Amino acid sequence: MMKKILVVLLLVLLLYGCSKKLDRLPLNDVTAEQAYSTPQGYIEAAAKVYGAFALTGNKGPAGDPDILGIDEGTSDFLRLFWCAQELSTDESVVSWGDAGIQDFHNMNWSASNPFLTGLYYRSMYQITLANDFIKHAADDQLAAKGITGATAANIVSFRNEARFLRAYQYWVLLDLFGNPPFVTEDFVMGSTELPEQIGKEALYQYIESELKDLETLLPDSRANEYGRADKAAVWALLARLYLNAGIYTGTADYNNAVIYSKKVIDAGYSLISDYRNLMRADNDKNKSEFILTINYDGNKTQNYGGTTFLTHAPVGGTMPAAAFGIGGGWAGIRTTKALVNLFPDISGNTDKRAQFWTDGQSLNIDDQTKFVQGYGITKFKNIEIGTANKSGASLDFADMDFPVFRLAEQYLIYAEAVLRGGSGGDAATALIYINLLRARAGAAPITASQLTTDFILDERGRELYWEGFRRTDLVRYNKFTTAGYLWPWKGGTTNGKSVEDWRNIYPIPAADKAANPQLQQNPNY
Secondary structure (H helix, E strand, O other): OHHHHHHHHOOOOOOEOOOOOOOOOEOOOOOHHHHOOOHHHHHHHHHHHHHOOOOOOOOEOOEOOOOOOOOHHHOOHHHHHHHHHHHOOOOOEEOOOOOOOOHHHHOOOOOOOHHHHHHHHHHHHHHHHHHHHHHHOOHHHHHHOOOOHHHHHHHHHHHHHHHHHHHHHHHHHHHHHOOOEEOOOOOOOOOOOOOEEOOHHHHHHHHHHHHHHHOOOOOOOOOOOOOOOOHHHHHHHHHHHHHOHHHHHOOOOHHHHHHHHHHHHOOOOOOOOOHHHOOOOOHHHOOOOEEEEEOOOOOOOOOOOHHHHHHHOOOOOOOOHHHHOOOOOOOOEEOOHHHHOOOOOHHHOOOOOOOEEOOOOEOOOOOOOOOOEOOEEOOOOOEOOOOOOOEOOOOOOOOOOEEEEEHHHHHHHHHHHHHOOOOOOOHHHHHHHHHHHHHHHOOOOOOHHHOOHHHHHHHHHHHHOOOOOHHHHHHHOOOOOOOOOOOOOHHHOOOOOOOOHHHHOOOOOHHHHHHOOOOOOOOOO
């Protein structure tokens, strides 16, 4: 349904510009009163809230009109989030020379970095869309328009889902930027009021309280349509939030990380049989493992971010584009030997997660701008499951959906939280979960003595690489900025070096700081 609704999304008239006061005004003559005047208008608006995760705006002379001043090709949420979470770590380097792109791996970004600015505004824009829908879908608004019964209940369900999507984006901002400006549906658009910050702890508590409330309101796990949020998505985000509570608030909460990951695990999900089928053109078949996805369609969600980016950007050199279901590669991203070394002896490794392209590629990287230096990644293919060469609907744009949450992450959260002292679980069960992942991958099982927190970090690297987790994981383990773990070109040197601890958090963009003098910049930026 959510893929079909994206067709309707193309007709939605709720296109907004971005200004320094987060004052989004329509770029056409349709007002909010008109857009929300019918039940169908509400459905189209809900489609925009969801679709903003997968789409950019219709390109105009200034770039993406949803996020003014940002090139449409790089303004997709997933692409920007991926760059911030992966390019800054051991898992990825990039050969391109776009302004600011090399700053990630060299760990020398500034408050003017265009990719960080884009991600910040993309997240704030999606929060604004959610706020707008939540405000107009309030009970009194529906009653005033005579919308009642099952129709009203359907809109209320979308309202609750919009609250979840807003909470998710606030988690993104909390994790990457720490203390962003805070606005809800009560913020008066068009006023002289400027958004204020509420602090990391208060934002954490807000996200937690929203999710705990939604836990009672959203559909039961696996009861909603594919691509729409349900209780299991709430539990999954809570588990992720609690696992990192010590970073966000200074107080760990591994007990709740155990509780909520177990809620997801017990909700009836199961691993698909072959890890290599996770990232394929028709991976909407993976409903047993996927908890919530960003849905893409090669004909209807055409932009150069999302899974189109993840299938095209890693292909270059001797890699045959046809084998990846695409018309041509972009020769951009690949990995460092640090990720490769998590899989011992990859030439004869039975671990199916070790998906590297070595032909024509060197393991060592002497120059990040040379695509042939660093192994290629073959994890993402716009090829249908069970086929060798049947591509998706388009050779230019991927059909592959992206899992925001999947079961494997919850196994790993449970195990790590238990090992860090979380109550409500046990190490024997954690070992079972980890060995389920390894069995699916074709890797040898481990023993109880081998199950340590360091092993879990490595296993997260093997299981979740290039899925947008690595920076957060390394920060939690105190290995992102420190000399305790070095990788090639960390900090801009061949063998890697430590960098300043304040780089564990990204800066508030200089443009927003200049526009809103009330904002407090993160330390040392």
